[in-house]
Amino acid sequence: MPLTPEQQAEIERQRAEPQPTLRVVSAGMEQHLYSAHPVLDHGFVRVIDYMGDDAAITQAARVSYGKGTRSVQNDEGLIRYLMRHWHSTPFEMCEIKLHVKLPVFVARQWIRHRTANVNEYSARYSILDREFYIPTPDHVAAQSAVNNQGRGEALEGEEAARVLDILKTDSMRCYDNYEAMISQDGQQGLARELARMNLPANVYTQWYWKVDLHNLFHFLRLRADAHAQYEIRAYADALCSLVADWVPFAYRAFEDYRLGAATLSAQMVDCLRRMLDGEAVTQENSGMAAREWREFESVLGR
Amino acid sequence: MPLTPEQQAEIERQRAEPQPTLRVVSAGMEQHLYSAHPVLDHGFVRVIDYMGDDAAITQAARVSYGKGTRSVQNDEGLIRYLMRHWHSTPFEMCEIKLHVKLPVFVARQWIRHRTANVNEYSARYSILDREFYIPTPDHVAAQSAVNNQGRGEALEGEEAARVLDILKTDSMRCYDNYEAMISQDGQQGLARELARMNLPANVYTQWYWKVDLHNLFHFLRLRADAHAQYEIRAYADALCSLVADWVPFAYRAFEDYRLGAATLSAQMVDCLRRMLDGEAVTQENSGMAAREWREFESVLGR
Amino acid sequence: MPLTPEQQAEIERQRAEPQPTLRVVSAGMEQHLYSAHPVLDHGFVRVIDYMGDDAAITQAARVSYGKGTRSVQNDEGLIRYLMRHWHSTPFEMCEIKLHVKLPVFVARQWIRHRTANVNEYSARYSILDREFYIPTPDHVAAQSAVNNQGRGEALEGEEAARVLDILKTDSMRCYDNYEAMISQDGQQGLARELARMNLPANVYTQWYWKVDLHNLFHFLRLRADAHAQYEIRAYADALCSLVADWVPFAYRAFEDYRLGAATLSAQMVDCLRRMLDGEAVTQENSGMAAREWREFESVLGR
Amino acid sequence: MPLTPEQQAEIERQRAEPQPTLRVVSAGMEQHLYSAHPVLDHGFVRVIDYMGDDAAITQAARVSYGKGTRSVQNDEGLIRYLMRHWHSTPFEMCEIKLHVKLPVFVARQWIRHRTANVNEYSARYSILDREFYIPTPDHVAAQSAVNNQGRGEALEGEEAARVLDILKTDSMRCYDNYEAMISQDGQQGLARELARMNLPANVYTQWYWKVDLHNLFHFLRLRADAHAQYEIRAYADALCSLVADWVPFAYRAFEDYRLGAATLSAQMVDCLRRMLDGEAVTQENSGMAAREWREFESVLGR
Incomplete structure (x- = not known):
């Protein structure tokens, strides 16, 4: 369970207090605000805030004084046209802020998307939790024989068991030693910024990540793809569901002209x-x- | 008056419809939403949307599960600390979207700030309005004798009158000819994308501009500065007032540690x-x- | 002729002094360095500097200790694979710096590509030259009937002549008045930062523009496209020739997988x-x- | 020793082949090209390529047709003026490409500087080396009592020995198990993309990192600072020496107006x-x- 009762209570407090605003509201997104959508064994994505909706895309494309909506049908047509013809700036007019809990090796892939804003939990300042990603048995896979940077079928029997045992044992031992080194009980205690280097890459970290819709689509196109590593794809898939509820026209256009599209040389x-x-x-x-x-x-x- | 009655009516319609949201709301900013704040003779800035408030800055800095607020006093202290020590990422967690009407020569300076999202009114697609910036007499200034890239005292008497007359006459003649060239009355009509090149740099354009608070502060620090050209400073000053109402703690820190600060070599x-x-x-x-x-x-x- | 004899002499001086370097050298690009390739009636592009060659792309992709080349054939294969599968970072490892002279309305489209470095000639500080883009008769085109943001056939006879006459006359009159306003002969002289606003958008400006190869390809894909306005396409076409000589493998892959490719929904x-x-x-x-x-x-x- | 004899031979081959170029050459930088400057116990920085020198900064600031140099004294004065008045774009006209070997926890701080180009060694595709950062005894420091995100004095005696023993033992055991899991000897072998998650954050990775001089100065200002973690500061210090040889005027200005400067509120x-x-x-x-x-x-x- 990724959340403590205190954290769950914090989230419920935030969901309990609607306030009036003059800004555009996406009804589909309001239902998701703050709630933790579980990903992998200890991870989650939570929508903390958002700006804009489908109409905000056409409003910006038209540099409009009002809502930018002429008719709903017209709006969808324009959004599809913009997506098909690689107009990126109108999609940049929507923004989303997420709270994500994720293993460090996933975070290292994720951060390569540079056009985004990030605040990560500081392991110089704070103590990391004892939480490590351990794959489910069907994801303990062999090196792919055809793709040098991918995985093949799930390992079987004893070999899989051995792998899972190693991952669990090493994680726990490294964390025990992390705690032992920073402890100030009968000793000075090692600096946190040094002790953290003993933790393996399946330890969970968390961050606030804010991105515009155009760059989010770019992220999803690469990371919800079959060539992406399964673990980051799990996050991308969770985000796809959220985006589909937030900006349904734009998401459908994204599915048709990016995710499901093919480029011919x-x-x-x-x-x-x-x-x-x-x-x-x-x-x-x-x-x-x-x-x-x-x-x-x-x-x-x- | 920069707005037509139809545009004004559009704005009032948008201001008339508060809706409930679970997102954080900045009361100080809600009062400004959609309204046009006049700048120069035909320009304006309008806030179209915003994300976050002062507490959103500390929430991100703490990678918090809840609101991120411990106490109001504590929040202000943390914001001031972050600003003083050049922490930029927590301020990136607030975002603002503006609709701006501005002369082209101001737009050309403004766009040099690259970390922002822009949709400009397309003069390939649409016809520009007959609106040109003509400075008030006290801003018709001489070339500075001490600063090669600045202006000195206001011109006086006949010289000032001559300048104003030239600016008005050339603007109007160029626009007349712009209209004449694109007219399809008794002729084919020149392509808009070509005709626009006859318009001088004091013609007004407009755009949607979206930026995070960190980059907005960077913009304001350079453009609300005494060395900035008066015309872009007029926009920066108008934005300063809006930001002060939106995120009062962050704005005060910005005044103390940036606008009013001095760097010593x-x-x-x-x-x-x-x-x-x-x-x-x-x-x-x-x-x-x-x-x-x-x-x-x-x-x-x- | 875009260059004065003094400028031409400066360029020849720079081309006359080869120096030894340990860096990788692109023979195809060395032949173009500093020379002005004419574009439109007064414009040009000049390559001022470059970093990397085809092998630098594979070197970075392999995070290699040496040149990164295994065999020439192998290198081309890897470059094509990277391009086809949208790997962008290895192409970012090449960089080019250009000096470009271009009309302001072209500069305004160009600058929308944000991931680049720019230093523009300052019309606050300096006086602009009397140089304006006047299209050749075959490019004085009508508004397109099918494409709201494009042009159709060339205007004919009297209408074309009228347009050309307007463009020339207004340019010259505006420039005469620009000069008259800044003159300090018998008067104080208007500040340059104000006087420039009287100049229409076909006036030439110039800048240094530096960009990595990935972002340059993105620029070329959009601006060497049939939907781009002819005038910026003329610059994109000139750049395509230069890039083909600089990184021939990468350019061929770009032609096959971007310029000549098609995306199917x-x-x-x-x-x-x-x-x-x-x-x-x-x-x-x-x-x-x-x-x-x-x-x-x-x-x-x- | 960070390099194998084969790698050292590759580097010497590259240093042995000067070629003529018409580009500007920085004599101070040529002497460093390709050589590995050691940092920490197994890391290094190597300059792979560079673009520009001090004169390239003033050349761009002046949008010059020639070298941009009027006189050496004049150039240094202009560079100092640009630095003092926060002009950033001329410094962006110089670029550097590095090959860096560094521990993962340092890489995670480093990558937060987003305006740069990166190609990292892929642990999905390749097998990481058995190399881990183990601090020297004087850097095994206690958590700071006054600064929550820093370190204090070096640990002493038994506690320090215990820490070093843990770091070494856990690193080796994790690497042994990494090797055991990916081995295809008598078993299928776990996918590399999964096995790598067992490696702690002191394992070394490597990347190509390319950045312009303005953003490099920003990096150095934050990372060569006393508040930065010692391990990344070691890299920043090594880079400072290289930059001082590459662009001596700009580096001196950076020391005077950034590194040694103070901002007063x-x-x-x-x-x-x-x-x-x-x-x-x-x-x-x-x-x-x-x-x-x-x-x-x-x-x-x-």
Whole structure:
């Protein structure tokens, strides 16, 4: 359970006090505010604040004096047009602030997205909790044989058990020693900024992360993708659900023109036209290398 | 008057409909939402949306589960500490979205602040209004004799009148010709994206501009400064008032540690210590060039 | 002719003095250094400096101790893989610095690319030259009937002549008055920062612009595109030639996977698969709106 | 020793092949290219490439056609002026690319500087080396009693020995288990992307890091500061030496106006003026809190 009763009470206090505002309100997002959506074994994402809704996107695109809405249908059409034609600035007009609890190795991937604001829990200042990510057995996977930077099938039997045992034992021992080193009981106590270096990368950290919708979509496109590591994908998937409730038109456009879309290279476009003209195109006469040809076939569903 | 009755009515409609939200609300900012604060002769700034308040800064700094407030006094102390010690990320957790109407030459300075989101009214797509910035007589100033990139005293009499006449006449003639070129009355009509190039830099444009509080403070520090050109300073001053109502603790810290602060070089610190020890320090024995010495004296108020 | 004899002499001086360096050198780029490549009637792009070459991309991707090159073939393959799979960071490891002279209305589009470094000629500090962009007759085009933010066919006969006459006359008159206002001959002289506002948007400015290769590709993808305004496209095209000589492998990958590529939406992928299965897919049974369907057909070359 | 003989040979190969270039060359930097400057027990910084020198800063500030140099003295004066008055864009015209080997907990602080380009060694793709940061005994320090996020005096005797023993033992055991889990000897072998989570934060990673001079100065100002954690300060100090050789004028200005400078708040300026007028100002009549007053006294050297 990622939250203590005190933390849960804090969240309920915040959810109990609606106040009037003149700002635009996204009804779909209000229902999620502050609540912790669990991810992995000890992690979560919580929406702390948001700015804007679907209409805010078209309002900015039109540099409008009013709400920017002409009609709901019209708004959705414009949003889809903007997404399809890679207009990024109107989507930057929505903003979201999250509180995320996540393993350090996930945080290290996540932070590579630079166009965002971050405040991380300071392990120089504070003591980290005894919480480590231990994968469920179906996610204890072998090194992939085809993809050098991915994982293959789940390990089986004894090998999986051995891995889980190592991860748990090393985590606990490292944490025991972390506590022992900083303890001021009968000794001076090591500085926290030094002691933390004994903790492995599956320890949980947490941060406030704030990002605009355009950059969030970019994050989701890369991290909700099948090539992303499962553990960060779990966060991306949780965020996708939240965004779908926040800005439903924009999210649908994102699904159609990014998540579910395919980019064809100049060579692929050429081959496609030849195929539609009835030619039997093969990798040999395609001008593509084997790997690229496989990617092309997978777009075509063959 | 910068707004048409229709625009004014749009704004009043938006101000008339408070809705409940669970997000944090800044009472000081709610009173300003949507209203146009006039700047220069045809310009304005309008707050379209905001995220966060003073407590949101400390909440993020503490990576807190709740509101982040321990006590109001404690919050102000922490905000002042963060500002004094150049902690930037907690201030990035507040965000503001503005609708600004401004002359193009001001827009060209403004846009140099890159860490912000912008949607500008498109003169490729739409027709610009017949609105040009004409300075009031007290701002028709001579080139400064001491500062190559500034202005001196107001021009007087005939010269000032001549300048104002030129600015008005050229603006109107250029706009007349802009209209004549795009007109489709008895001719094809020039493309808007080309016709706009006949408009001088005092024509008004408008945009939506969204920025976090840290970067807004950076903007204000440079643009509310005496060295900034008067016309952009007029916008910065209007924004200062709005920010003071939005996040009063943070704004006061900004005044004390940025706007009203002074940076002393290593040489200045050294001279200062010598002076406090009773030494008679002059430019000659200070190790500073004349210009830097004058800047030092002005910090000391001599 | 955009350059004075003095400026030309400065450039030749710089090109005359090769010096030894241990850094990687791009032979293709050395030949372009400092020379002005003319664009439009008075503009140019000049390469002032660059960092890296094709091998620098793979060197960074491999976090290598040496040159990062295994074999030339291997390098090109890796660069194509990185481009195809949207890896952006290795391309950020190359950097280019340009000196560009360009009309203000082009500069206003250009500056919207925020991830770059800029130093612009200061019209607060200095006096602008009497140089204005006047389109050649074949670029004096009508407003497009189908695209609200584009241009159609060239204007003909008298209308074109009228437009060119207006653009020239207004430019010259505005500049005459600019000079008259700042003159200190028998009067105080208006501050430059004010006088410049009388100059129309076809006046030339200049800047130093520095950008990494990933962001330059993003710029080129949007600005060398048929939807970009002709005048900025002229600069993008000139830059494409330079980049092709600088990093030939990366540029070819950019052509294949960005410039000449097409993105298919989820609906388009679905329709395509149905077509390849022999189904007669029409707009009516495609699930696409008319405009999107036309875009789909144009990818298919129908 | 951070480098293998093969790596050392690669570096020497690169240093052995000067080539002619027309670009500006910084003699002070050429001597450092590729060489590994050791930091901490297994880390290093290596300069891989650079762009620009002191003259490139003034060249950009002047948007010059030639070298931008009028006279050496003139250049240094302009650079100092630009630094003192917070002009940032001319300093952005220099760029540096580094190869850095550093412990993960240092990398996590470092990466918070977002305006930079990074390619990190991928532990999803590759196997990390058995190298861990173990502090020297004089850096095994106690938690600070006065500063919640800092360290105090070195631990003594048995406690220090216990800490060092824990750090070494846990590092080695975690690495043994990392190797055991990924081994494909008689088992499938755990995916690298999972196995790495067993490694503590003192394990070394490496990356290519590229940054412009303005942002590098910002990094150095914060990380070469006494409040920064010792381990990242060691890297910042090494970089300071390199930058001093690369752009000596800019570095000296940075020392005088940033590193050695002090910022006085509005209240401090006021107190200072009162003191210089002979008033006996104390914390009580200063309007400052105790902590701020202490900071003021330390600027004054009292």
